[in-house]
Amino acid sequence: MPKKRSLTKKLLTWYRANKRSMPWRDHPDPYAVWVSEIMLQQTRVETVVPYFERWMMRFTTIGKLAAASQQDVLNLWEGLGYYSRARNLHKAAQVVVDEHQGALPADLSALQKLPGVGRYTAGAIASLGFGLDAPVVDGNIKRVLARIFNVEEAVDTTVGEKRIWALAEEYLPGGEAKDYNQALMELGATICTPRNPKCETCPVNTICEANKLDLQGERPVTKPKAEVPHYTVAAAVIQKRGRVLLAQRPADGLLGGMWEYPGGKQEDGESLPVCLRREIREELGVKIKVGEELGLYRHAYSHFRVTLHAFLCELKVGKPKAIEAQAIKWVWLKDLGDYPMGKLDRMISETIVAKR
DNA sequence: CAAGCGTGGCA
DNA sequence: TTGCCAAGCTT
Numbered sequence: 001m002p003k004k005r006s007l008t009k010k011l012l013t014w015y016r017a018n019k020r021s022m023p024w025r026d027h028p029d030p031y032a033v034w035v036s037e038i039m040l041q042q043t044r045v046e047t048v049v050p051y052f053e054r055w056m057m058r059f060t061t062i063g064k065l066a067a068a069s070q071q072d073v074l075n076l077w078e079g080l081g082y083y084s085r086a087r088n089l090h091k092a093a094q095v096v097v098d099e100h101q102g103a104l105p106a107d108l109s110a111l112q113k114l115p116g117v118g119r120y121t122a123g124a125i126a127s128l129g130f131g132l133d134a135p136v137v138d139g140n141i142k143r144v145l146a147r148i149f150n151v152e153e154a155v156d157t158t159v160g161e162k163r164i165w166a167l168a169e170e171y172l173p174g175g176e177a178k179d180y181n182q183a184l185m186e187l188g189a190t191i192c193t194p195r196n197p198k199c200e201t202c203p204v205n206t207i208c209e210a211n212k213l214d215l216q217g218e219r220p221v222t223k224p225k226a227e228v229p230h231y232t233v234a235a236a237v238i239q240k241r242g243r244v245l246l247a248q249r250p251a252d253g254l255l256g257g258m259w260e261y262p263g264g265k266q267e268d269g270e271s272l273p274v275c276l277r278r279e280i281r282e283e284l285g286v287k288i289k290v291g292e293e294l295g296l297y298r299h300a301y302s303h304f305r306v307t308l309h310a311f312l313c314e315l316k317v318g319k320p321k322a323i324e325a326q327a328i329k330w331v332w333l334k335d336l337g338d339y340p341m342g343k344l345d346r347m348i349s350e351t352i353v354a355k356r
Numbered sequence: 357c358a359a360g361c362g363t364g365g366c367a
Numbered sequence: 368t369t370g371c372c373a374a375g376c377t378t
Binding site for chain 2: 043044046080081084196226299302303343
């Protein structure tokens with residue numbers, strides 16, 4: 001086993017000489033650390049930077065965030081994905097105002113009680129925001145520690161996770177958690193990468209067990225992943241006097257709270273127009289006439305792929321009432337930007353505008 | 357505790 | 368084109 005002192009010293013020295021500049025790193029305060037950590041969940045630094053800048057400009061304090069509408073919050077988050085993060089951040093801000101006088105608590109277990117804050121994020125706010133001695137484990141750290149210590153258990157199982165957290169805690173240098181945690185993550189992001197790690201320039205290559213055994217490619221061990229299903233989906237662009245009908249998705253689940261063109265999944269053996277008429281009847285309670293196809297869009301989500309066919313439609317019978325959807329609204333084309341949508345619906349919007 | 361939850365970059 | 372993965376959390 002590597003010696004603690006020698007490992008942590010090498011990592012800290014390397015980090016202080018090589019850390020990248022980031023907006024939340026250059027002026028750290030607990031609120032900025034919190035927002036950045038939520039945005040960075042499963043998301044790359046370069047993607048987050050512009051969202052973070054806009055967010056901190058618009059919601060300068062936790063109080064301002066708490067007082068905002070969910071619509072404004074989702075709008076700033078649009079395009080970033082995993083929208084429950086935005087809804088939870090908003091909710092948590094209200095908890096912080098109501099129960100912690102508007103300031104984040106400098107306490108690991110109190111932090112972890114906030115919606116959207118798990119063990120990693122609580123540790124990150126505690127160490128990076130408050131300078132406390134708390135360990136963190138993210139995807140980078142799992143990989144880095146699994147290689148340095150040649151961990152043979154799969155890191156995405158309960159047993160493997162426990163082992164990694166124990167290593168993170170055991171090797172945490174007292175008083176240096178802030179830089180040490182970031183050093184491990186920075187090493188994972190820039191040197192100890194999933195593919196083609198740059199072991200030649202790694203500051204701990206003489207200590208790393210996987211490097212010594214030439215097992216970098218075999219670590220970390222993970223369990224096999226499930227196949228992703230493929231769905232065919234139909235969406236209706238229902239127009240009326242220059243406006244289109246948007247429906248708001250239910251608050252939870254996929255794209256929760258976002259606006260979309262109504263429609264849904266094609267069932268076995270069903271034609272697309274039939275699918276669309278059925279979905280619109282169930283979702284809005286009206287009948288439509290299906291017209292020409294506006295476009296075909298392919299998109300990959302985390303756990304499935306879709307091919308979406310969008311059709312220009314007309315209302316035939318009845319006035320749309322929200323049944324499956326939370327709410328519906330006729331929206332001028334120029335106002336589409338005010339409504340937070342997922343990628344696919346945004347693509348359809350662009351096609352509509354381009355075709356006019 | 358396995359499954360659900362977005363999007364973009366890269367090989 | 369497809370699969371993999373990226374500063375995870377919730378149910």
